[in-house]
Structures are given as C-alpha cells and as structure tokens.
Amino acid sequence: MVNTILSIPSDITGGTYFGWGSFQIQSGNLIVIIVMLVLFVLALVLPFPGNKRSK
Amino acid sequence: MNASGSIDEHTESEVLHTWTGKTRQWLVKRLPADKLLPEGQPSYVSSWIYVFGMGAIASLIYIIASGVVLSLNGPTWYHVSGLGHFVNSSHLWSVELFFIFMVVHLWGKYWMSAWRGGRVLTWITGVISFAVSIVAAFTGYLLQTNFDSQWIAFEAKDALNAVGIGAWFNVANLGQIFMWHIVLLPLAVGVIVALHVVLVRARGVVPPLEAASSDTQLTTPDEVSVGTLTEGSVR
Numbered sequence: 428m429v430n431t432i433l434s435i436p437s438d439i440t441g442g443t444y445f446g447w448g449s450f451q452i453q454s455g456n457l458i459v460i461i462v463m464l465v466l467f468v469l470a471l472v473l474p475f476p477g478n479k480r481s482k
Numbered sequence: 483m484n485a486s487g488s489i490d491e492h493t494e495s496e497v498l499h500t501w502t503g504k505t506r507q508w509l510v511k512r513l514p515a516d517k518l519l520p521e522g523q524p525s526y527v528s529s530w531i532y533v534f535g536m537g538a539i540a541s542l543i544y545i546i547a548s549g550v551v552l553s554l555n556g557p558t559w560y561h562v563s564g565l566g567h568f569v570n571s572s573h574l575w576s577v578e579l580f581f582i583f584m585v586v587h588l589w590g591k592y593w594m595s596a597w598r599g600g601r602v603l604t605w606i607t608g609v610i611s612f613a614v615s616i617v618a619a620f621t622g623y624l625l626q627t628n629f630d631s632q633w634i635a636f637e638a639k640d641a642l643n644a645v646g647i648g649a650w651f652n653v654a655n656l657g658q659i660f661m662w663h664i665v666l667l668p669l670a671v672g673v674i675v676a677l678h679v680v681l682v683r684a685r686g687v688v689p690p691l692e693a694a695s696s697d698t699q700l701t702t703p704d705e706v707s708v709g710t711l712t713e714g715s716v717r
Binding site for chain 2: 471
C-alpha cells in the first residue's frame with residue numbers, strides 16, 4: 428500500500444498566481460469569485476421559466 | 483380533530499396540562515402542517531435569486547452521500563482506486579458548489595434585508611451554518627493524506643496553539659480530525675441547516691423590499707378577518 432502510494436506522481440503544484448501591486452490571488456480562487464459574481468448578476472436579470480402567478 | 487371538525491379550534495381552545503401536549507400545541511401553533519409542507523409559494527419566489535438556498539442544500543446532500551462512501555473506505559482509499567479518486571473529486575467539487583451557492587444566497591438575502599419581519603433567527607442560523615461549514619471544509623483539507631494536507635496541518639497547528647486550543651483540536655492528529663470531519667461537524671451543519679429551513683417554513687420566504695405591506699401574500703387569513711386590513715388595501 429505505502430509503496431503504491433509513493434509511486435503515484437504528485438500533481439500538487441504551487442498553482443498560477445495573479446498580482447497587482449501588493450494584491451495577489453491564486454487562479455482557482457479568482458475563478459470561483461468571478462463565477463459567484465456572474466451567477467449573482469444572471470440570477471437578477473434572467474427571467475424565471477414558467478413564471479405563472481400563484482395565489 | 484375534535485367533534486366540531488376543526489384542528490385549529492381544538493389546539494387553540496383546549497387547556498393542556500402535560501409537557502408533551504403543551505409542546506405539541508406550541509409547535510403546531512408556530513409551524514402548522516400546511517406551512518411545513520406547503521402546496522404553493524408566493525409569486526415573488528419565482529426568481530432565480532430564490533433558487534440558491536435549495537442549490538446549497540442539494541450540494542450538501544451530495545457532500546454527505548459521497549462523504550459516507552469515502553469514510554467507509556478510509557482515508558487512503560482514493561489514492562489506490564480509480565472509483566475512489568472519482569468519489570473524492572466529486573466530494574471536493576460538491577463542496578465548491580455548496581460554498582458558491584451559499585455565498586450567492588447570502589448576497590441575495592443581504593441585499594433584500596432578509597432579517598425583516600421577525601426573521602432574525604433565520605438570518606443568524608444561516609450565518610452560523612456558514613461559519614461551521616468553513617471549519618468542516620478546513621478539516622477536509624487535512625484528510626487528503628498527502629504532502630499538501632501535511633503542510634496545511636503543520637502550518638495550522640501553530641495558529642491553533644497560539645490561541646490555546648491546540649491541545650483539544652490537534653490538526654496533526656489524523657484520527658481526531660477524521661472524527662471531527664465525519665461526525666461532529668457534519669452533525670452540527672446538518673442540525674443548523676435543518677433549523678434554518680424550519681425557520682424559513684415557519685416565517686415564510688422573505689418578500690421583496692418593494693412589496694407593499696398590504697399585499698395579500700404577506701398576510702394570513704386571520705389577520706384579514708380581524709380587520710387589520712381594510713378591503714381597499716388588499717390587492
């Protein structure tokens with residue numbers, strides 16, 4: 428088991444970072460924040476399907 | 483149901499003496515069955531911004547299901563099994579979705595002041611579930627059983643020792659963190675989220691800010707019948 432685990436190459440890397448001045452952010456974190464902002468805006472502007480008035 | 487055929491009359495008029503009866507009366511008064519499992523929702527709920535809370539719950543259900551499979555196979559299974567790697571990865575990605583949906587849900591509720599109308603406890607349970615979920619996610623990083631988790635654990639232990647809780651919450655102890663991650667923290671998140679949903683059912687989904695206080699959707703039949711609203715104010 429241990430040998431099998433050790434023989435697997437590690438895919439852990441430092442990742443890609445973006446920086447502006449003293450501000451620095453990892454690409455994965457930046458992507459998640461952008462996805463959340465896009466979802467929030469889309470939720471406000473897109474019409475809801477089957478929007479029939481109830482009660 | 484009593485002889486007159488009304489559950490409401492029964493629960494409101496009867497004087498109960500046992501703690502079980504009083505508890506039932508208290509619960510039924512605040513959360514009647516038609517509020518707990520409603521047939522319909524107000525029309526203002528037909529908006530994408532009201533979907534993200536349920537999206538977070540759907541993600542949480544998948545997190546728990548995939549977590550049960552992972553925990554039954556132990557913390558090294560995903561290193562040596564293709565299926566294990568898939569379940570482990572989907573466990574991670576469902577957590578990503580859980581937090582994405584929860585944050586968009588939080589933004590939506592913040593900008594519509596969702597604590598209005600006696601919904602303070604709903605807001606507070608949401609905040610607590612968010613905080614406890616962060617701790618649960620952090621302990622998940624410690625269970626990767628790789629160099630990444632080892633690095634995280636030995637960085638985190640200094641901070642936890644500095645605030646004086648390292649002896650009880652030892653991030654270098656895999657067995658203890660496994661117990662926190664698969665028993666205590668999921669239990670805490672599950673209970674708080676369940677309470678959050680029950681409070682939403684009891685108080686109703688918060689209406690938009692621009693809704694008039696006289697909107698019939700915001701009132702109960704009782705309030706109308708006792709004359710808190712005039713006929714002209716009801717849309």
